[in-house]
Amino acid sequence: MQTFRIAAIPADGVGREVVAAGREVLDALASASKSASDFAFDWTEFDWGCDHYHRTGRMMAEDGLDRLKEFDAIYFGAVGWPSVPDHISLWGLRLAVCQGFDQWANVRPVRFLPGVTSPLRKAAEVPLDWVVVRENSEGEYAGLGGRNLAARGPGSEVAIQSSLFTEAGCERIIRYAFELAATRERKHVTSVTKSNAQQFGMVLWDDVFRRVAAEYPHIESDSCLVDAMAARFVLRPEDLSVVVASNLHADILSDLGSALAGSLGLAASANYNPERRFPSMFEPVHGSAPDIAGQGVANPIGAIGSAALMLGHLGLPAEAARVDRAIEATTAAGVLPRDLGGTASTQEITLAVIDSLG
Numbered sequence: 001m002q003t004f005r006i007a008a009i010p011a012d013g014v015g016r017e018v019v020a021a022g023r024e025v026l027d028a029l030a031s032a033s034k035s036a037s038d039f040a041f042d043w044t045e046f047d048w049g050c051d052h053y054h055r056t057g058r059m060m061a062e063d064g065l066d067r068l069k070e071f072d073a074i075y076f077g078a079v080g081w082p083s084v085p086d087h088i089s090l091w092g093l094r095l096a097v098c099q100g101f102d103q104w105a106n107v108r109p110v111r112f113l114p115g116v117t118s119p120l121r122k123a124a125e126v127p128l129d130w131v132v133v134r135e136n137s138e139g140e141y142a143g144l145g146g147r148n149l150a151a152r153g154p155g156s157e158v159a160i161q162s163s164l165f166t167e168a169g170c171e172r173i174i175r176y177a178f179e180l181a182a183t184r185e186r187k188h189v190t191s192v193t194k195s196n197a198q199q200f201g202m203v204l205w206d207d208v209f210r211r212v213a214a215e216y217p218h219i220e221s222d223s224c225l226v227d228a229m230a231a232r233f234v235l236r237p238e239d240l241s242v243v244v245a246s247n248l249h250a251d252i253l254s255d256l257g258s259a260l261a262g263s264l265g266l267a268a269s270a271n272y273n274p275e276r277r278f279p280s281m282f283e284p285v286h287g288s289a290p291d292i293a294g295q296g297v298a299n300p301i302g303a304i305g306s307a308a309l310m311l312g313h314l315g316l317p318a319e320a321a322r323v324d325r326a327i328e329a330t331t332a333a334g335v336l337p338r339d340l341g342g343t344a345s346t347q348e349i350t351l352a353v354i355d356s357l358g
């Protein structure tokens with residue numbers, strides 16, 4: 001029997017409800033497994049987040065990264081609450097973990113689910129199936145800059161926010177995208193920048209992209225400016241397979257992509273440290289949704305899909321596929337949350353997924 005040590009950080013708002021849902025699915029899967037490859041999850045839950053910030057002045061414990069280092073994976077909910085400025089909650093927890101553990105590859109699959117109507121479905125009969133690969137360690141999220149540098153009295157404050165693009169950082173994420181494309185039916189990578197306007201970092205990205213693409217002649221590739229890419233997501237969705245972009249651009253595009261697939265609540269993600277020197281972190285793409293938190297109506301599909309990505313990372317690809325199929329069976333049966341036009345509660349969807357595990 002293999003026992004995986006998982007750190008759960010539900011954090012804020014609906015993060016708590018959807019992490020509980022994902023844990024229920026994983027525990028049901030483990031207790032149903034009767035084969036020689038039996039496995040179990042040993043959960044440790046951390047109460048970090050905005051409440052922790054109010055109590056202690058910190059979003060996570062000071063030795064938080066040291067404590068997390070020991071786990072096989074981290075299962076995360078969502079960060080942010082109106083009583084704490086968003087840049088404090090984000091940098092104090094989610095980004096502290098992603099950057100502290102060099103989780104430089106944020107992988108965000110986007111696909112149609114059966115039974116889910118999407119703004120695109122009427123236009124595109126082809127199945128939408130993309131993966132947005134987000135550079136997750138530098139770019140616009142390098143945290144470089146400052147305020148008040150040239151303040152000369154009221155109304156004259158100045159702020160500088162710099163992006164950091166390193167050749168090594170660009171190369172590793174672009175290479176990751178090509179390796180991922182090589183495993184997919186449609187072998188195609190699209191690189192997204194705004195290098196006509198951002199003439200230093202994103203031109204470096206483009207140069208590295210061309211150099212790496214030349215090493216993968218069997219994989220088609222193209223480059224697109226981010227504004228054109230937003231239109232292409234809507235107008236030619238069948239045109240895409242793997243989309244690789246900087247930290248900020250990929251964050252925006254993956255929200256657009258999941259909304260086009262039906263709802264942001266569907267989107268799963270993995271923050272990988274591909275070298276496995278540190279634990280990787282799995283979380284739904286959505287935030288804490290304070291407007292519906294605590295009502296039991298949050299969509300748990302993104303979190304359950306993230307649990308499936310975690311299973312794949314832990315070396316259980318068949319179990320990951322089982323969870324994905326159970327999600328599909330649930331939506332196909334019309335068990336849908338409010339954001340997808342249904343009436344099912346978080347718990348009803350969770351139980352339907354568990355029932356469909358087979």
Ligand code: GGG
Nearest residue numbers: 077078079283284285286287
């Ligand atoms: N589960 C994802 C999450 O909590 N996101 C909160 C957020 O504000 N993220 C912005 C970002 O990571 O760029």
